[in-house]
Amino acid sequence: MAEEKQYGGLDYFRMAAAFLVAAIHTSPLASFSTEADFVLTRVAARVAVPFFFMATGFFLLPQYLFGHSMDNRPLRRLLKKLFLLYGIAILLYLPVNLYAGQFEGAGIGGVLRMVWMDGTFYHLWYLPAVMWGAVLVRFLSRGLPWTAVTGVSIFLYLIGLFGDSYYGFAEQVPALRAAYGVLFSISSYTRNGIFYAPVFLVMGAGISRLGNQSGILHVERARIAAGFVISLGLMTAEGLLLHRFGIQRHDSMYIMLPPAMFFLFRLLLTFRAESAKRLRMISMWIYLLHPLCIILVRGGAKAVRMESLFVENSLAHYLVVCVVSCFCACVVAFAGKTVAERIASKRKAAGITGFTVGKQKRRFAEGRAWIELNREHLRENVRMLESLLSPGQLLMPAMKANAYGHGAVTVAKELQNVGIRSFCVACVAEGVELRKGGVTGEILVLGYTHPMDFPLLRKYDLIQTVVDYAYGRLLDSCGKKVRVHVKIDTGMHRLGERAEKKKEIRRIFRLKNLRAEGLYTHLSADETRDPAERAFTEGQASLFYEAAGYLNKRGIIEIKTHLLASYGLLNYPELGGDYVRAGIALYGLLSDRQGAENCKADLRPVMSVKVRIAVVKDLYQGESAGYGFSYRAAEDRKIAVLAIGYADGLPRSLSCGCGRVLIHGKSAPIAGRICMDQTIVDITGIEGVKAGETATIMGRDGNEEITAYEIAEKAGTITNEIVSRMGVRLERAWGS
Numbered sequence: 061m062a063e064e065k066q067y068g069g070l071d072y073f074r075m076a077a078a079f080l081v082a083a084i085h086t087s088p089l090a091s092f093s094t095e096a097d098f099v100l101t102r103v104a105a106r107v108a109v110p111f112f113f114m115a116t117g118f119f120l121l122p123q124y125l126f127g128h129s130m131d132n133r134p135l136r137r138l139l140k141k142l143f144l145l146y147g148i149a150i151l152l153y154l155p156v157n158l159y160a161g162q163f164e165g166a167g168i169g170g171v172l173r174m175v176w177m178d179g180t181f182y183h184l185w186y187l188p189a190v191m192w193g194a195v196l197v198r199f200l201s202r203g204l205p206w207t208a209v210t211g212v213s214i215f216l217y218l219i220g221l222f223g224d225s226y227y228g229f230a231e232q233v234p235a236l237r238a239a240y241g242v243l244f245s246i247s248s249y250t251r252n253g254i255f256y257a258p259v260f261l262v263m264g265a266g267i268s269r270l271g272n273q274s275g276i277l278h279v280e281r282a283r284i285a286a287g288f289v290i291s292l293g294l295m296t297a298e299g300l301l302l303h304r305f306g307i308q309r310h311d312s313m314y315i316m317l318p319p320a321m322f323f324l325f326r327l328l329l330t331f332r333a334e335s336a337k338r339l340r341m342i343s344m345w346i347y348l349l350h351p352l353c354i355i356l357v358r359g360g361a362k363a364v365r366m367e368s369l370f371v372e373n374s375l376a377h378y379l380v381v382c383v384v385s386c387f388c389a390c391v392v393a394f395a396g397k398t399v400a401e402r403i404a405s406k407r408k409a410a411g412i413t414g415f416t417v418g419k420q421k422r423r424f425a426e427g428r429a430w431i432e433l434n435r436e437h438l439r440e441n442v443r444m445l446e447s448l449l450s451p452g453q454l455l456m457p458a459m460k461a462n463a464y465g466h467g468a469v470t471v472a473k474e475l476q477n478v479g480i481r482s483f484c485v486a487c488v489a490e491g492v493e494l495r496k497g498g499v500t501g502e503i504l505v506l507g508y509t510h511p512m513d514f515p516l517l518r519k520y521d522l523i524q525t526v527v528d529y530a531y532g533r534l535l536d537s538c539g540k541k542v543r544v545h546v547k548i549d550t551g552m553h554r555l556g557e558r559a560e561k562k563k564e565i566r567r568i569f570r571l572k573n574l575r576a577e578g579l580y581t582h583l584s585a586d587e588t589r590d591p592a593e594r595a596f597t598e599g600q601a602s603l604f605y606e607a608a609g610y611l612n613k614r615g616i617i618e619i620k621t622h623l624l625a626s627y628g629l630l631n632y633p634e635l636g637g638d639y640v641r642a643g644i645a646l647y648g649l650l651s652d653r654q655g656a657e658n659c660k661a662d663l664r665p666v667m668s669v670k671v672r673i674a675v676v677k678d679l680y681q682g683e684s685a686g687y688g689f690s691y692r693a694a695e696d697r698k699i700a701v702l703a704i705g706y707a708d709g710l711p712r713s714l715s716c717g718c719g720r721v722l723i724h725g726k727s728a729p730i731a732g733r734i735c736m737d738q739t740i741v742d743i744t745g746i747e748g749v750k751a752g753e754t755a756t757i758m759g760r761d762g763n764e765e766i767t768a769y770e771i772a773e774k775a776g777t778i779t780n781e782i783v784s785r786m787g788v789r790l791e792r793a794w795g796s
Contacts, residue, residue, distance in 0.1 A: 068332070068335050068336055069328040070328055071336040071340055072333065072336065073328050074344075077111045078343040078344075078350075079382055080104075080105040080108040081108045081350070083100060083378060084102075086381055088374050088377075088378035088379075089101075091372070091373055095300075098299070098303060102303070103299040106311070106312060106314070107324055110321045111324070112186065113189075113193065113257050114260045114264030116190055116194065117197075118264035120194065121194070121201075121262070121264065121265035124197070124198050126265070126269055129501070130518060130543065132198070133500075134500050138194060139191055139194070142187055142191050143191070145344075145348075146187040149180075149181075150180050150184070153181040153352070156355065162180075173248070177246065177247040177253075178248045178252075181351060182351065183347065185252065186347075188252075188253060189252050189253035190261075193256075193260075196253065196254065197258050197262060197265075205618055210266070213258035214318075216259070217255060217259040217318070220250035221315065222236070222240075223240050223249070223309065224311070224313040225298075225302050225309075225312070225313050226302070226307060227240070227307070227309035227310075228305070228308065228309070249310055250313070251313060256312065263318065263322060263325070267325055270326075281327070284323055284326050287322075291319040291320040291323055292320045295316035295320050298315060298316055299314060338393065341393040342389045342390055343389075350381060350382075353388060358371055428672055429703055429757075429790055430793060431467070431791070431792045432669075432759070432792075433470070433471070433668075433793065433795060434665070434667075434795055435474060438471070438475075438647075440664055441646055441647070441648050441666070444662060445640070445642050448629055448633050449629075453636070454482060454638065454639055455480055455646075456642070457643075458483075458641055458643035459472050459484065460490060460506065461486065461784040462788070463647075464647050464784050465784045465786035468485075468494060469498070469499065473499060476500070476501070481500075481501035481502065482502040482639060483499065483503050484503070484504040484505075484641050485503060485504070485505055485506065487505060487509070488509045488513050488522060491503045492516055495520040495521070502523060504522075504545055505524050514535065514542070517542050522543075523543040523577065524545075525544070526544050526546045526568055527555040527557075528556065529561075529565075529567060535574060536571040536572065536574055543577055544576050545577060545578030546569065546576055547581065548581045550581045551603070555582075556581060559603040559607050560603075562607055566614060566616070569611065579607070579608055579611070580639075581603075581623045582623070582625070583600055583624070583628050584600070585600075587631070587651070587655060588658075589631050597632060598632075600623070601635045604621075608621055622637040622641060623635060624641070627650075627655075629645070630659055630660075630661060644779065645663055647665070647667065648664040648666050649665055649769075649779045649783070651778040651779055652773075665759075665768065667783055667786075668756065668795070669704075669756070669757035669786065669790070670757065671703055672702070673723070673755055674751060675700065676743070677698070678696065679693045679698070680693065681694065684732075685732050685740050686733050688733065690716055690732040690733045697742055698743050698744045699740050699742055700723070700740070700741050700743045701740055702741060705734055705735045705738050706734050706735070707789065708786070708790055709785040710757065711774075711777075711782070712733070714730055714771070714774055715730060716731075717730060719734075719774055721755045723741070724747075726764065768783055
């Protein structure tokens with residue numbers, strides 16, 4: 061699990077990388093040793109920019125390279141952000157460009173080359189490079205598997221290599237010299253978004269695919285560190301040799317740079333630290349502003365006649381530039397945050413935006429009834445489930461039924477924060493809801509989709525389940541490429557092509573408009589390991605893998621498989637698969653108390669249900685409350701009316717004392733019949749209860765707790781139904 065907290069290692073290194081870039085442009089050791097300065101600035105510091113590329117690939121590209129996502133919105137958001145940033149940077153450096161006469165004699169072609177490839181100032185090439193590189197990798201991923209995209213990116217890097225550090229060899233061949241001459245008329249260097257950026261973007265995405273590194277053993281961390289030290293040492297030797305023999309045209313690209321970056325990035329991911337989003341902003345502005353700060357430091361030193369200290373002393377010059385750059389970056393970042401907060405405040409005052417999660421707590425404190433979610437419990441459940449996964453296996457959490465009543469968009473976005481990139485839903489409408497809520501990554505529709513809704517699959521980049529061969533042909537007839545997973549019926553006899561119909565299954569994969577990416581089944585008797593259930597479950601798995609093997613032998617490879625859900629992972633982890641469709645266990649529950657007691661995993665419930673007390677009143681002897689005289693006071697009693705009813709998901713079968721709630725940490729039985737919108741409880745003996753206070757329907761209050769198991773048992777059902785039926789009228793918020 062790539063938990064958000066684990067990205068702190070990347071965030072802190074962003075600062076180091078920004079200062080390394082500043083070192084490249086100031087040569088800190090030049091006053092002491094030109095060779096040492098070369099090693100620092102032309103070899104070691106060359107890890108900085110590839111790191112930025114890899115970070116972009118790590119967060120953006122896995123969904124395209126591995127999920128073949130058709131949803132280009134994340135990429136468009138990145139390009140929009142970079143384009144705006146690049147425009148600001150161009151305007152910022154325009155006075156310096158004009159003063160230095162950099163546009164004189166360049167012509168329209170020269171200016172366009174500067175803007176689109178080289179950057180209008182010597183460090184700004186990175187911004188168009190990351191845009192070009194991301195677009196190129198995305199384009200390649202549309203028609204090629206990730207292995208082929210990796211191969212193409214390596215090939216492009218090799219072309220760039222011989223136009224950079226190894227150009228001395230290429231120029232000895234007339235045809236190559238002419239070819240590179242054409243390239244240099246388009247871009248001054250092969251260190252650009254075509255030849256340089258793609259390999260590091262793809263590497264970042266590939267490392268993301270490797271999964272969680274936070275719990276890595278110290279011995280493995282030591283091996284990764286050793287790999288980085290060895291590869292960096294070899295890159296240093298490579299750079300010194302090329303420099304000594306005058307082979308280099310430029311010095312950004314080395315053979316050993318990709319291996320060094322692979323080990324460095326993985327090493328950074330092993331350090332668990334709180335994410336430092338502010339450092340991301342500050343490091344970005346250090347990168348953008350440090351050339352201006354170099355000019356300011358040199359101009360200031362000249363004005364006060366201290367050039368010998370702050371300019372001629374290269375190390376002092378570098379340190380002052382870093383301090384000034386950091387100060388300016390902090391000022392700009394703080395000012396930008398302040399402006400953003402003011403805009404958000406004005407938008408909120410105008411009614412343009414809703415409440416933030418933090419503001420929702422205040423809103424809910426004045427509300428009727430609500431669901432309170434425990435973020436830490438959700439994360440602990442994810443950690444626990446991921447500890448049971450096989451190497452390379454990933455969670456595909458089930459967001460169906462509004463995430464089992466927990467709030468699909470709310471939960472999915474939190475799961476994204478902890479590194480989850482694949483989800484499954486029951487129907488296309490649920491997938492659309494996630495997309496509109498800002499959820500990215502893979503979303504698999506497990507159920508039937510009507511043909512009139514097929515366009516939604518492409519529009520919102522959803523993966524449709526093929527329920528049988530006839531349905532596959534129907535999907536294929538729409539004439540547009542659709543991403544699908546093929547379901548096999550191995551014994552549950554719901555959806556899926558029967559496992560013995562292998563030819564029909566194969567024919568589904570040959571339908572030209574279906575991009576079949578996965579194969580799965582559903583286990584129907586995996587809740588225990590009793591002999592009969594175990595034999596049936598293992599038989600299902602055998603049928604499934606037999607069908608998968610049949611397809612592999614006929615050239616259908618590189619498809620993802622999944623057959624385990626919550627119980628399957630807990631009871632039959634050895635059955636494997638690429639994904640686990642975790643459902644009820646993710647939310648800290650199993651279907652019944654017996655299953656929970658037999659489960660060795662430490663599951664923690666995520667949902668609590670709270671309600672406001674609307675009225676407190678006396679009920680005198682002989683009086684009745686609620687419908688149908690179902691509750692009559694044998695003596696004077698005190699009752700409270702709660703603002704929740706069966707329309708909110710509270711089972712009506714809990715009426716007449718069958719169910720209870722908690723108030724002031726004490727149990728209050730339900731009095732009479734539960735109504736559509738209100739519930740009456742007997743609070744006799746509970747002192748000091750007032751209107752406006754909170755009652756707990758499900759969850760803990762003091763030393764008392766009402767669990768979903770208790771409610772399910774009294775309602776004669778399972779916990780899945782209890783939590784899933786919690787109504788849409790209940791708002792949901794993360795608890796403190």
